[in-house]
Amino acid sequence: MTVAVEELTVRYGRRVVLNGLDLALDTGVHGLLGPNGAGKTTLMRVLATVARPDGGGVRLLGSAIADEKALREVRRQLGYLPQTFGFYPRFTVREFVEYFAWLKEMPAARIPVAVDRALERVGLLDRADDRMKTLSGGMQRRAGIAQAIVNDPRLLLLDEPTAGLDPEQRVDFRALLRELGVDACVLVSTHLVEDVAVACERVSLVDGGRLVFTGTPEQLASAGGDGDAGDSAIERGYTAVLRAARA
Amino acid sequence: MIRRMLRIELRHGSAPLAALATAVALTWVLVANPAQWVGQWGGLAVYLRMCLLVLCPLFLAAGAWQVGRDRRARTVELLGTVPRPAWHPMLAGWAAVTLGGLAGLSLPLLVAAAMTARLATYAGPGWWGPLPVVPIGLAAASALGVLIGRRFPGRVTAPVAGLALYVGLALPAYFPDSRWAVLSPVTDEFRSYVLWPASFHVWQAAWLGLVAATFLLLATRRWWAAVAPAALAGVLLVAAPPDQPAADPGALELVCTERAPQVCVTRINEFLLADVDAVLRPGLERLAGIPGTPVRAVEETVRRTGEYRPDIAWFSLNDQARLTGGVDRRDWLETTFRSSLGDNDCPPPPDSVGDPTLDPVWRTELAADLWMEGDPPPELTALPEERQREWIGRVFAASRTCDRAELGRLALS
Numbered sequence: 001m002t003v004a005v006e007e008l009t010v011r012y013g014r015r016v017v018l019n020g021l022d023l024a025l026d027t028g029v030h031g032l033l034g035p036n037g038a039g040k041t042t043l044m045r046v047l048a049t050v051a052r053p054d055g056g057g058v059r060l061l062g063s064a065i066a067d068e069k070a071l072r073e074v075r076r077q078l079g080y081l082p083q084t085f086g087f088y089p090r091f092t093v094r095e096f097v098e099y100f101a102w103l104k105e106m107p108a109a110r111i112p113v114a115v116d117r118a119l120e121r122v123g124l125l126d127r128a129d130d131r132m133k134t135l136s137g138g139m140q141r142r143a144g145i146a147q148a149i150v151n152d153p154r155l156l157l158l159d160e161p162t163a164g165l166d167p168e169q170r171v172d173f174r175a176l177l178r179e180l181g182v183d184a185c186v187l188v189s190t191h192l193v194e195d196v197a198v199a200c201e202r203v204s205l206v207d208g209g210r211l212v213f214t215g216t217p218e219q220l221a222s223a224g225g226d227g228d229a230g231d232s233a234i235e236r237g238y239t240a241v242l243r244a245a246r247a
Numbered sequence: 248m249i250r251r252m253l254r255i256e257l258r259h260g261s262a263p264l265a266a267l268a269t270a271v272a273l274t275w276v277l278v279a280n281p282a283q284w285v286g287q288w289g290g291l292a293v294y295l296r297m298c299l300l301v302l303c304p305l306f307l308a309a310g311a312w313q314v315g316r317d318r319r320a321r322t323v324e325l326l327g328t329v330p331r332p333a334w335h336p337m338l339a340g341w342a343a344v345t346l347g348g349l350a351g352l353s354l355p356l357l358v359a360a361a362m363t364a365r366l367a368t369y370a371g372p373g374w375w376g377p378l379p380v381v382p383i384g385l386a387a388a389s390a391l392g393v394l395i396g397r398r399f400p401g402r403v404t405a406p407v408a409g410l411a412l413y414v415g416l417a418l419p420a421y422f423p424d425s426r427w428a429v430l431s432p433v434t435d436e437f438r439s440y441v442l443w444p445a446s447f448h449v450w451q452a453a454w455l456g457l458v459a460a461t462f463l464l465l466a467t468r469r470w471w472a473a474v475a476p477a478a479l480a481g482v483l484l485v486a487a488p489p490d491q492p493a494a495d496p497g498a499l500e501l502v503c504t505e506r507a508p509q510v511c512v513t514r515i516n517e518f519l520l521a522d523v524d525a526v527l528r529p530g531l532e533r534l535a536g537i538p539g540t541p542v543r544a545v546e547e548t549v550r551r552t553g554e555y556r557p558d559i560a561w562f563s564l565n566d567q568a569r570l571t572g573g574v575d576r577r578d579w580l581e582t583t584f585r586s587s588l589g590d591n592d593c594p595p596p597p598d599s600v601g602d603p604t605l606d607p608v609w610r611t612e613l614a615a616d617l618w619m620e621g622d623p624p625p626e627l628t629a630l631p632e633e634r635q636r637e638w639i640g641r642v643f644a645a646s647r648t649c650d651r652a653e654l655g656r657l658a659l660s
Contacts, residue, residue: 050327075330086321090259099255103329103336108248131259147325 002026002061002155002185003047009055010042010209017042019209020056029181031196031217032189033238034206040189041083043206044159047187048080061154076105079153083160083189085144089133093124093143096132100147118150121176123169137164145173149180156186162195174199197221197234205241212245252339253346260340261316262347265309269351272301277359282566282575284359286366286518289374289498290439291359296377299433300416302352303388308409309344310392314466316340318400334467337393341463345389349382366572368517371497374439376448383452384432387459388412394466426484430454440498440515440548444490454483499549504528508535511545516564522574527562527584530619534588537640539647544584557647561587585619588643607658608651614659615642626659 003025010018018039034040045051046058049071061077063070087096097118101111119125122142127135132143141164148156162170177199180186190196196203197217205213205220213220217234224236228243256262276298277284284294314337317323326333395408419428428434432455457480464473502520503511508531510524527544534540541560550561562584569575614624618639627635638657645653 045324048328050324072330075328078328080325080328082324084321084324086317086323086325088259088316088320088322091255092259095255095259099252100325100329102248102252103326103331105330108251111248 001059003187004059005043005047005056006058007056008043008046008053008058010039010046010051011054012042017209018046018053021206021209021211023204023211023214025185025187025202027181027183027185028201029177029186029188029199031200031203032187032206033191033193033196033203035242038206039209040206041159044080044083044157044187044189047155048078048082048157049075050080050082072105074155076151077154079148079151079156081141081144081148081158081161085141087132087140087143089131091132092129093119093132093135093146094128096143097146097150101150104151106151114150114152115146118146121149121179122146123172138166138169141165142169142173145176152184154184156180156184157189158186159189160191161188162190162192170195193234193238194232197232205238207242207245210245213241249339252336253343256339256343257347257350260343260347261309261313262343262350264312265306265344265348266351268305268309269302269348270354272305273298273352274355276301277355278570280566281570282568284363285568285570286363286368286572287439287515287568288363288367288370289495289515291363292374292377293439295356295381296432296434299381299384300413302348302385303416303432304409304413306345306348306385306388307392307395307412308405309348310341310389311396311405311408312392313340313344313389314393314396315400315402315404319402334469337397337467338463341389341393345386348385348389362570366518368502369498369514371442371495371515373442373445376443376445380432380448380452380455383455383459387432387455387462390459390462390466394462397466430484440495440513441492442495443492446490447492450483454480457483501545501549503543507542508532509543511543512564513546513548516546516548516568518572519564519568519574523562523564523580526574526577526580527560529621530581530584531560533619533621534639537636537643539640539644541588547583547587555647560584585616588619588646607655611642611654611658612646615639624659 001024003023005021005023008018008021008023009016021039021043023043032040032043042051046053047060049060049065057064060074063074065071065074091099094115097115098111101115106114116125119128122145124139124142124146127139132140135143141161145158145161148158162173165173174195177186177188181201188195188200200217203213203215203217203220204211213223220237220241221233222237224230224233224238224240228236228240230236230239280294283297284291317326326336391412392405392408396404416431416433419425419431419433422428430451432451457476460476461473461480464476498513498515500514501511502514502517503509504520504524508528510520510527510531512520512523531541531544535542539557542558544560544562547561547563562580567575567580574580614627617623618627618635623635627638630638642654642657645657
């Protein structure tokens with residue numbers, strides 16, 4: 001199992017953000033859904049090794065991350081796009097991705113090829129020598145995805161990756177997700193349930209810091225009925241599951 | 248790969264900003280005070296050490312700004328997920344801003360060196376001695392900036408810390424005998440004609456290098472590793488300075504005009520001799536043949552404390568070189584020359600009461616001054632030429648002996 005989370009608890013002060021959450025993910029594209037404040041970003045941050053759990057166990061890539069050495073090894077195989085993506089505005093796109101490839105301790109000889117490949121996959125190769133600050137918001141987001149995938153991570157965590165992308169770019173991005181999911185475990189946190197419906201093999205729904213649903217997009221869609229709110233079957237399933245969890 | 252990262256930082260990190268800031272700052276301080284360095288290799292090296300008063304705070308600010316970049320760019324979270332230890336990019340950033348800042352200094356420095364090469368009449372041994380401390384001191388300043396920037400992240404950290412260092416570096420000027428004044432990279436104790444032994448510069452460079460290493464290790468939170476350089480720096484701080492400076496006899500050797508009356512300057516100021524001669528010769532020639540008056544004008548740098556010689560008029564070349572060479576303030580040069588003619592450390596005159604123009608001493612001195620300027624008052628020109636010269640000779644003689652009664656008696660009607 002690439003990600004194995006048991007009884008995960010995270011608190012911010014007195015507020016319990018994740019409350020005994022269990023999650024198991026393997027290779028493939030996984031969607032993470034939930035309303036605002038459900039704990040999605042906190043879960044992503046724990047999996048990205050940024051935030052430390054207050055309770056429960058987390059195993060990433062088969063490691064319990066008991067020490068610095070294990071943490072470093074996991075991080076070498078990790079790709080992460082945070083919800084608030086920052087960048088160095090004067091760097092060119094290539095330099096930015098290259099810089100993160102270096103930070104991910106990729107072998108120096110592999111970096112130039114890996115950077116070009118990552119940029120090609122996100123459709124930014126023709127803008128590689130442009131400065132980051134000259135890109136549109138959507139392009140900057142794609143540069144963020146490029147830095148996340150440059151090291152061919154075994155665990156890829158993308159928090160709101162499609163924010164700022166136009167419809168055409170979102171279609172391309174979904175195709176990229178499917179491609180990445182062949183060899184890696186990809187977890188995509190999003191509000192856009194149609195992205196999940198199209199690109200993800202499995203979906204997890206978090207509410208109030210707990211996992212309230214896990215299954216395929218089809219199973220989520222079938223949980224809803226005509227009386228549930230939503231414009232599509234999966235949206236109706238989403239609202240039905242949430243309503244049931246809160247009942 | 249580290250070279251590639253360094254190149255990226257140098258091109259598109261904070262380094263270009265550091266380079267621009269240091270280039271502008273050094274250009275400004277060089278242009279603002281050319282008299283300190285124009286035409287003198289030793290002067291240029293020494294003045295560069297003075298410039299560290301401005302440059303060190305800039306390097307510190309650059310270090311603090313560089314290390315605060317991740318926070319400003321909101322990449323802290325992303326950087327928290329990478330395996331490479333945080334001190335690797337931090338060191339690369341420090342190296343980049345330090346190299347960038349030094350690169351920024353290179354252009355104005357090259358121009359200053361070219362201008363110096365065109366005019367300099369003396370180099371002497373070891374004039375470059377104060378120079379190696381410059382990059383080491385600046386690297387220590389940027390390392391301190393990195394340490395402060397990590398400890399206090401924020402946009403105001405860089406300017407506030409830079410300002411604080413400026414004050415800290417300026418303070419030793421008020422405590423010239425303190426140990427900090429000796430170890431500070433900024434010093435106004437150096438003179439272009441004074442040679443500090445190489446051991447002193449090595450001692451100072453070693454201290455600053457150890458301080459820089461301590462700052463960097465503390466910034467990377469390697470507390471125990473920082474103990475060794477900090478302890479060694481402490482030892483150097485309390486140890487006695489290795490050797491004392493000595494005047495460079497070659498620099499102070501007098502170079503004089505060939506024809507009498509002679510005008511003499513030190514070897515390091517030889518490039519000013521023609522200009523100085525042009526300014527002082529008319530006054531010296533006017534005095535020629537008057538008994539007891541100077542027959543030579545000599546730069547007062549070589550004057551021993553309290554030394555008085557009736558045959559020599561002293562003049563000062565402090566702050567006198569123009570950016571393009573030549574004497575900057577001819578009137579000031581003449582003033583120092585003329586005031587030395589009757590100067591014999593006389594006791595101050597009693598406070599004048601009433602109208603000073605009624606004071607016969609004042610009138611005598613004024614008439615002598617005007618005569619030296621070639622514009623004597625009518626009561627003096629009314630006298631025959633020989634009488635005028637005799638009168639001037641008596642005035643200077645009375646001035647030298649501080650004989651105010653005689654000066655009063657010499658007042659012209």
